[in-house]
Amino acid sequence: MATYVVVGGGIAGVSCTEILSLLCPEDSIILITASALVKAVTNVRKVTKMLEIFDVEEKPMISVQSHCPNVNVIHATVKSIDATKHCVLTSDGQVLKFEKLCICSGGKPKVIAEGNPYVLGIRDTESAKQFQKKLKAARRVVVVGNGGIATELVYEIEGCEVVWAIKDKAIASTFVDAGAAEFFMPQLSKCKHKSDNPKTRLKYTLEQNEAATVAAADVLGGALGPDWACNLDMTGVLKVSHSVFLECEVEVRSVYSAEGEETVLSSTINPNAAWPVFVELTNGRVYGCDLIVSATGVLPSTDFLQHNSFDFAEDGGVKVDDMMRTSVPDVYAAGDVCTASWDIAPHWLQMRLWGQARQMGGYAAKCMHAAIKQEPISQDFCFELFAHATRFFDYKVILLGRFNAQGLGEDYELLLRVTKGEEYVKVVLKDGRMQGAVLIGETDLEETFENLILNQLDLTPFKDHMLEPGIDIEDYFD
Ligand SMILES: Cc1cc2nc3c(=O)[nH]c(=O)nc-3n(C[C@H](O)[C@H](O)[C@H](O)COP(=O)(O)OP(=O)(O)OC[C@H]3O[C@@H](n4cnc5c(N)ncnc54)[C@H](O)[C@@H]3O)c2cc1C
Numbered sequence: 001m002a003t004y005v006v007v008g009g010g011i012a013g014v015s016c017t018e019i020l021s022l023l024c025p026e027d028s029i030i031l032i033t034a035s036a037l038v039k040a041v042t043n044v045r046k047v048t049k050m051l052e053i054f055d056v057e058e059k060p061m062i063s064v065q066s067h068c069p070n071v072n073v074i075h076a077t078v079k080s081i082d083a084t085k086h087c088v089l090t091s092d093g094q095v096l097k098f099e100k101l102c103i104c105s106g107g108k109p110k111v112i113a114e115g116n117p118y119v120l121g122i123r124d125t126e127s128a129k130q131f132q133k134k135l136k137a138a139r140r141v142v143v144v145g146n147g148g149i150a151t152e153l154v155y156e157i158e159g160c161e162v163v164w165a166i167k168d169k170a171i172a173s174t175f176v177d178a179g180a181a182e183f184f185m186p187q188l189s190k191c192k193h194k195s196d197n198p199k200t201r202l203k204y205t206l207e208q209n210e211a212a213t214v215a216a217a218d219v220l221g222g223a224l225g226p227d228w229a230c231n232l233d234m235t236g237v238l239k240v241s242h243s244v245f246l247e248c249e250v251e252v253r254s255v256y257s258a259e260g261e262e263t264v265l266s267s268t269i270n271p272n273a274a275w276p277v278f279v280e281l282t283n284g285r286v287y288g289c290d291l292i293v294s295a296t297g298v299l300p301s302t303d304f305l306q307h308n309s310f311d312f313a314e315d316g317g318v319k320v321d322d323m324m325r326t327s328v329p330d331v332y333a334a335g336d337v338c339t340a341s342w343d344i345a346p347h348w349l350q351m352r353l354w355g356q357a358r359q360m361g362g363y364a365a366k367c368m369h370a371a372i373k374q375e376p377i378s379q380d381f382c383f384e385l386f387a388h389a390t391r392f393f394d395y396k397v398i399l400l401g402r403f404n405a406q407g408l409g410e411d412y413e414l415l416l417r418v419t420k421g422e423e424y425v426k427v428v429l430k431d432g433r434m435q436g437a438v439l440i441g442e443t444d445l446e447e448t449f450e451n452l453i454l455n456q457l458d459l460t461p462f463k464d465h466m467l468e469p470g471i472d473i474e475d476y477f478d
């Protein structure tokens with residue numbers, strides 16, 4: 001019997017395994033993963049107390065074993081678990097017993113018109129490669145969704161017309177407000193030059209290591225992460241640089257293959273071009289295209305958890321408490337598969353992101369270890385404040401706390417500072433105290449704002465001048 005079994009070789013599972021190995025070098029740990037490559041975080045740089053940026057690499061399974069000698073990595077798919085008997089059943093017939101189990105099986109894309117061969121979701125290296133291959137021959141792509149993947153794709157795709165269909169009035173709504181969306185808009189029509197964005201190569205690509213990258217047929221590999229889009233050449237067949245047509249406040253009504261009346265764009269494409277597939281939007285417009293990308297969110301991967309008594313949240317995730325425990329004794333969960341179901345701190349919220357998967361995986365390890373040792377443990381400080389750093393439209397983007405006034409109702413105040421093309425700073429205040437912030441561009445404000453959210457200083461006397469150009473905010477609050 002292993003003391004600990006971890007399911008999933010994404011960032012949550014690998015972080016959990018590595019921390020367990022550090023905490024209990026004498027115990028046996030098994031990591032079971034459906035993909036032969038596991039995710040590793042390298043080159044970690046601390047931006048603030050709560051915010052780190054890092055590179056993500058795919059490494060062979062053996063790399064975990066080489067620096068964690070008490071870990072045995074098994075390349076298999078978990079078919080089911082029997083929580084009462086404390087065992088996991090794999091696709092190749094192994095039955096593995098555990099004292100504590102951590103489920104880190106991630107998620108899969110929630111795809112519209114699933115099963116249609118022209119509709120693609122992007123999750124792992126394999127699906128990104130499939131997309132890249134199809135794009136190479138494409139003249140027009142319809143991108144559906146308004147979150148992280150869509151926002152990155154529409155900026156990166158070149159040599160192909162893009163119709164971007166969003167439910168909202170403004171772009172990138174999962175991450176930013178309408179004001180920030182307005183700030184980004186000029187980038188949508190910007191003609192990019194190749195030298196703006198030199199493509200660097202991923203550590204592992206399908207060409208290099210095809211067999212290893214592909215997970216078992218019915219299970220996806222680890223999710224792609226920061227810089228996935230700028231590491232991938234996304235070029236279609238046309239001689240256009242960047243051509244995005246935005247359709248706001250629409251959803252997809254139907255996807256069909258028979259030839260239909262199509263909406264003509266002011267396009268470089270022959271209007272009589274034959275399209276393999278058509279998308280009808282709820283505003284009545286019909287677009288012919290070569291490919292549809294459904295960038296419409298994540299569904300937690302929980303199929304193998306059925307026939308146990310797990311509590312699931314509305315979004316399909318396994319519910320976990322403040323110690324990352326599921327409702328089933330001795331079974332924990334972390335990363336995209338789980339839904340935080342504790343009484344969350346006022347300035348934290350769950351989003352299915354790398355940083356959170358890594359933090360949850362590491363913290364679940366500490367919780368399992370503390371439970372076995374019967375030691376008390378208090379919740380990790382990282383769950384006090386939401387902090388995310390990313391890049392959209394080639395701008396640095398930092399989101400802190402309740403950055404979009406989530407959960408504050410109407411009872412908040414906004415401070416704004418915008419310099420077109422350069423920076424966008426938004427502060428959310430409630431009762432004079434900072435609740436969240438959006439920082440776009442090289443603002444250098446993240447550390448000060450993080451402190452102001454954490455210490456809840458009353459900013460009423462300063463708020464009228466705080467964002468004035470020329471005021472050194474750091475000095476102000478020293
Ligand atoms: C295209 C894309 C771009 C992204 N970009 C960013 C970004 O820029 N910044 C950011 O913060 N986040 C980004 N994310 C989100 C981030 O990648 C995820 O939140 C994070 O990787 C989730 O990690 P995880 O370990 O929970 O799950 P996953 O990475 O999905 O890993 C799950 C693992 O479990 C394995 N598995 C699943 N089922 C089984 C089973 N039954 N048996 C055995 N193994 C199983 C899988 O093979 C995989 O190895 C992006 C996501 C995508 C899809």
Ligand SMILES: NC(=O)C1=CN([C@@H]2O[C@H](COP(=O)(O)OP(=O)(O)OC[C@H]3O[C@@H](n4cnc5c(N)ncnc54)[C@H](OP(=O)(O)O)[C@@H]3O)[C@@H](O)[C@H]2O)C=CC1
Nearest residue numbers: 145146147148149150167174251295296297298352353390
């Ligand atoms: N830079 C970053 O930080 C990145 C992060 N990611 C992460 O990867 C994961 C996957 O990304 P992604 O797929 O973009 O998911 P997101 O959750 O970011 O966004 C999904 C988007 O699709 C919309 N949507 C959902 N259902 C439909 C539908 N039927 N029709 C039209 N629109 C729909 C959602 O709207 P609504 O919310 O109204 O339902 C939302 O705008 C997410 O966890 C994301 O956070 C991905 C890429 C980059």
